Amino acid sequence: MAAAGAEERQVLAQRLKAAVHYTVGCLCQEVEEDKDVQFSKQTIAAISEITFRQCEIFAKDLEMFARHAKRTTVTTEDVKLLARRSNSLLKYITQKSEELASSNMEQKEKKRKKSSAAKGERTPGEQEAAVTENEDSNMA
Amino acid sequence: MLKRVMQNQPQVSPLAPRISNHEDTQEAHSEVPSKRVSSMGELQLPDVAPQDTSITVFHMKKKRKKLSISEFERAADSRLPQYQAQSTLDSTIMARSLRLSVGSLLAPDTVEKRGLLRRPKTRRAVDMQEFEGRVEQNMLKNKAGQNDLMDSQSASGIRTSILTSDAEIMMNSTELFVQPQMDEDSQSKLPALEPQLSDSKTSAQRSLISDADQEEARLEGRVSSVSTNQGRTQSYSKSSNLDDEHVDRMTRVSPETPEKQGEEKLDHSQQSNPMAEISFTEEEAVCSAERGASTVHSEHLEKKLSEKAELQITAAQNSRGETEMAPSAGEELEEGSIGGHRSPRAEGEITRGIGAESVAGHSPAFSSFHKPEMTPLSETDEQEDELQDQAVMIHLDSTVEEPAEDEVEHPPSQEVSMKTPAFVRAPAQNLLSTPHVAKPAAPSSPLKLLKPKTVPKKLRTSEKKPREPQIPRSLIKEIFRHFAKMPVTRDAFQIVEKCSERYFKQLSNDLEAYTHHAGRKTVEAADLEVLMRRQGLVTDKMPMNVLIERFLPLEYRMLLIPVAVGGNKVIPCK
Numbered sequence: 001m002a003a004a005g006a007e008e009r010q011v012l013a014q015r016l017k018a019a020v021h022y023t024v025g026c027l028c029q030e031v032e033e034d035k036d037v038q039f040s041k042q043t044i045a046a047i048s049e050i051t052f053r054q055c056e057i058f059a060k061d062l063e064m065f066a067r068h069a070k071r072t073t074v075t076t077e078d079v080k081l082l083a084r085r086s087n088s089l090l091k092y093i094t095q096k097s098e099e100l101a102s103s104n105m106e107q108k109e110k111k112r113k114k115s116s117a118a119k120g121e122r123t124p125g126e127q128e129a130a131v132t133e134n135e136d137s138n139m140a
Numbered sequence: 141m142l143k144r145v146m147q148n149q150p151q152v153s154p155l156a157p158r159i160s161n162h163e164d165t166q167e168a169h170s171e172v173p174s175k176r177v178s179s180m181g182e183l184q185l186p187d188v189a190p191q192d193t194s195i196t197v198f199h200m201k202k203k204r205k206k207l208s209i210s211e212f213e214r215a216a217d218s219r220l221p222q223y224q225a226q227s228t229l230d231s232t233i234m235a236r237s238l239r240l241s242v243g244s245l246l247a248p249d250t251v252e253k254r255g256l257l258r259r260p261k262t263r264r265a266v267d268m269q270e271f272e273g274r275v276e277q278n279m280l281k282n283k284a285g286q287n288d289l290m291d292s293q294s295a296s297g298i299r300t301s302i303l304t305s306d307a308e309i310m311m312n313s314t315e316l317f318v319q320p321q322m323d324e325d326s327q328s329k330l331p332a333l334e335p336q337l338s339d340s341k342t343s344a345q346r347s348l349i350s351d352a353d354q355e356e357a358r359l360e361g362r363v364s365s366v367s368t369n370q371g372r373t374q375s376y377s378k379s380s381n382l383d384d385e386h387v388d389r390m391t392r393v394s395p396e397t398p399e400k401q402g403e404e405k406l407d408h409s410q411q412s413n414p415m416a417e418i419s420f421t422e423e424e425a426v427c428s429a430e431r432g433a434s435t436v437h438s439e440h441l442e443k444k445l446s447e448k449a450e451l452q453i454t455a456a457q458n459s460r461g462e463t464e465m466a467p468s469a470g471e472e473l474e475e476g477s478i479g480g481h482r483s484p485r486a487e488g489e490i491t492r493g494i495g496a497e498s499v500a501g502h503s504p505a506f507s508s509f510h511k512p513e514m515t516p517l518s519e520t521d522e523q524e525d526e527l528q529d530q531a532v533m534i535h536l537d538s539t540v541e542e543p544a545e546d547e548v549e550h551p552p553s554q555e556v557s558m559k560t561p562a563f564v565r566a567p568a569q570n571l572l573s574t575p576h577v578a579k580p581a582a583p584s585s586p587l588k589l590l591k592p593k594t595v596p597k598k599l600r601t602s603e604k605k606p607r608e609p610q611i612p613r614s615l616i617k618e619i620f621r622h623f624a625k626m627p628v629t630r631d632a633f634q635i636v637e638k639c640s641e642r643y644f645k646q647l648s649n650d651l652e653a654y655t656h657h658a659g660r661k662t663v664e665a666a667d668l669e670v671l672m673r674r675q676g677l678v679t680d681k682m683p684m685n686v687l688i689e690r691f692l693p694l695e696y697r698m699l700l701i702p703v704a705v706g707g708n709k710v711i712p713c714k
Contacts, residue, residue, distance in 0.1 A: 060673075061674060064670060064673055068657060068667075068670050069659065070658070077657065081653060081657050084653060
């Protein structure tokens with residue numbers, strides 16, 4: 001049972017790695033077109049491997065930060081603490097978080113106004129888009 | 141001996157659950173003695189004794205319920221400072237370890253008795269003082285019976301100390317157990333000794349003042365000799381005297397030095413006096429107790445600067461002691477010369493030890509040694525040494541010569557001991573330079589007066605008033621030089637200094653962020669664990685406690701990791 005679980009996890013991990021590798025390849029292609037440089041396959045593979053491992057470390061650190069604040073949910077505060085190391089990244093993340101906060105406020109106001117109307121379908125979609133934006137900013 | 145006791149203690153637990161059934165106690169008795177015999181084939185006397193006593197103990201269980209623990213604690217108290225008559229203690233301890241099992245069940249009831257908890261603390265303090273007094277008496281007896289020759293006195297002192305400490309040699313040669321035992325003692329003594337620290341300090345101050353008058357003339361003469369480099373052996377040989385001093389010494393240089401000294405015991409166990417080790421461990425206990433008083437210690441050091449001359453001068457007077465100490469010191473000197481760059485520091489410490497010895501009256505021999513040693517010492521080292529010497533000698537009225545204590549201290553512990561002296565030296569340097577030149581014999585109050593006089597004058601001319609606290613440059617140099625193992629240029633040192641500054645700034649910023657993240661205003665151990673996790677030092681495979689065990693000295697470890705000791709105690713107290 002445990003071995004099967006471990007195998008499943010490995011398969012999942014491989015799929016995740018493949019997904020990351022593909023995304024990194026796409027991003028590198030965009031940079032190639034922008035800066036007119038070439039990316040070797042080993043470079044892309046190295047970058048994707050690094051990203052994958054760093055994500056693991058991020059996840060552990062985020063969990064540790066959340067536990068340090070005696071919480072069970074990882075919030076944007078934990079993410080900001082994580083990104084403190086590089087100033088530019090921290091600024092970017094704070095900007096995005098402020099935008100998100102403001103958009104959330106707007107959404108809440110809209111919800112109150114349109115709570116009677118059947119527009120609940122739109123708000124989850126907006127929230128998903130906001131979440132993906134946050135993820136992209138973290139990856140960057 | 142204590143090793144056996146400690147081995148006994150885990151065996152006590154199987155008895156505990158069986159105590160409820162008297163029928164089973166007989167079985168337990170048979171089991172325990174068999175275990176004891178198997179584990180400790182060395183002890184033959186106690187093997188027989190516990191078998192008898194265990195039975196009696198269990199029969200008398202209810203009556204001796206409350207006495208057993210107090211007796212055990214009394215035995216522990218008497219055992220720790222007094223290393224004599226251990227053979228007699230063996231049997232008693234064995235018997236009491238048995239009773240401990242009885243007591244452990246009853247401990248929850250008896251712990252509520254405040255009287256039991258309070259008693260050991262006061263008793264330990266007395267024991268320490270008694271021991272010191274007894275040691276001093278020994279030395280006084282030796283002095284009285286000897287000739288004018290300091291050599292003979294010192295030699296006899298050493299011999300007597302050796303004889304008395306024969307029993308302790310066994311205990312102290314095993315480094316593994318000396319430290320934890322001492323740490324236990326030191327930790328348990330910490331609360332007891334802390335209130336006494338103030339008393340000891342006041343007494344030290346009084347002694348300082350009394351000594352200051354005598355030392356005026358000597359100090360100046362001694363200052364020149366301080367700079368000698370050679371004759372480190374003298375200090376080593378004199379280190380034995382230091383042992384008593386260390387015991388009395390309440391303002392110890394650093395808590396780490398005892399730790400280092402413990403490590404060095406192994407290195408110098410062959411040459412060092414067993415007495416040195418014993419007093420050393422006592423000193424450790426004392427030093428750990430004094431750890432919190434580092435600030436007071438620095439004050440004492442400043443005050444003692446003037447009195448340092450006393451040590452040096454007395455040493456200068458004696459010349460005979462050299463010859464005798466030389467052969468023994470020669471060996472120590474070789475070992476002491478391991479740390480080349482540390483030699484000035486070591487000498488400082490040596491002079492400290494020598495000074496302490498000279499106070500006791502063994503100075504003639506030592507002084508001659510002392511002089512050649514002091515030549516290469518820099519002024520800062522001198523000052524530091526002076527402070528430390530004064531601290532040492534002030535506390536001891538009669539010093540017992542116990543060679544190799546300095547030796548034990550210096551070569552390996554130089555790195556560690558240098559840290560605290562550097563810290564102490566940094567603030568003290570400014571003060572020391574002026575009083576040292578002006579009036580060496582000035583007691584504490586004149587030094588304090590000089591402080592406000594000189595400081596405002598300098599501040600008016602200087603630019604910044606609140607100067608940022610920096611890590612002393614000498615400390616960074618020492619540490620870097622030790623790890624570089626090759627000569628380093630001054631520019632490199634400056635860059636290293638900048639790097640360390642930035643590192644610590646970043647560190648403090650991170651800690652502040654983590655503390656703020658947790659909604660607190662005080663940095664705590666949890667914040668540091670988060671930091672170390674981020675640094676990659678603490679991982680899932682490497683927990684924090686393992687790092688603590690691996691890198692921190694035992695005193696700090698006792699503070700961080702709670703340890704359960706006998707008598708239903710947990711250190712640190714919660």
